[in-house]
Amino acid sequence: MEFIAIGVIILFILIYNNKIDGNKFIKDIEPNMHFLMESDYHFLVKAKYGSEDEEAINKLFATRIRNGLVTIILMIFLFLNNLNFINLILAFIIGYAVFKAPYLQIKKYYKNNLHNINMLLPYYLKSLEILIQHYTIPVALSRSANTAPEIFKLGLSKLIAKIEAGDSTVDPYMDFAREYPVRDSMRMMRLLYRLSLGSQENKQEQLLMFSRTVSALQSKSRDMKYQQRLESMERRTMLMLMVTGGGILALLMIVMLMMMQI
DSSP states (O other): OHHHHHHHHHHHHHHHTTSSOHHHHHHHHGGGGGGGSOTTHHHHHHHHHOOOOHHHHHHHHHHHHHHHHHHHHHHHHHTGGGOOHHHHHHHHHHHHHHHHHHHHHHHHHHHHHHHHHHHHHHHHHHHHHHHHTTSOHHHHHHHHHTTSOHHHHHHHHHHHHHHHTTOOSSHHHHHHHHHSOOTTHHHHHHHHHHHHHOOHHHHHHHHHHHHHHHHHHHHHHHHHHHHHHHHHHHHHHHHHHHHHHHHHHHHHHHHHHHHHHO
């Protein structure tokens, strides 16, 4: 343990006096720490920041490693007067928790984001359905972009750009669905693509199928909202009952103690 403490102190002094470049040290060890990178980390970073730059993603990961290592060193310094195996393990556990925290935050953001998309997608598709009755699919998508929920605007701009560039395959629609991977998004974009291929003769029939599917999604979304409100009310009621019960119990204990003293 003493050797570890001495090594940490020497390393800290060298970094503090700029004898060792701390950033270069992290950059050098970062490739060897990639086994700690979560399998879905690239996907989550892309979902939050919209960046596919490998260097930017690695930089974020390197920052996580740096914060974790600095925390471990600081914890060892705190335990220096009583450094034993348990405290050393505790220092590494706390350092790992600091390293893991940004990943958990970005994963929570992604889940919340998916929930918002799930709730908003049926209503956006309903507005798109109205436009499709009067315009072609590419024109309807372009006209819907300005009034679409903010969360869809980036994906829509990519979808419209690919269609205008001449891509008449299903790929642009599937890319949009993969960017917003919520309930029925794949099926809805396939329906939209088939609607874009349909002739005027069978357009009404395909539009009717699209309309029914959108209405079903809206119904599910309303049910989900109602269920959430119900669960929220149940939690508040349970909290109120627990607080009231706890208050009454505490009051009874105080009264009993006062009576015992008398």
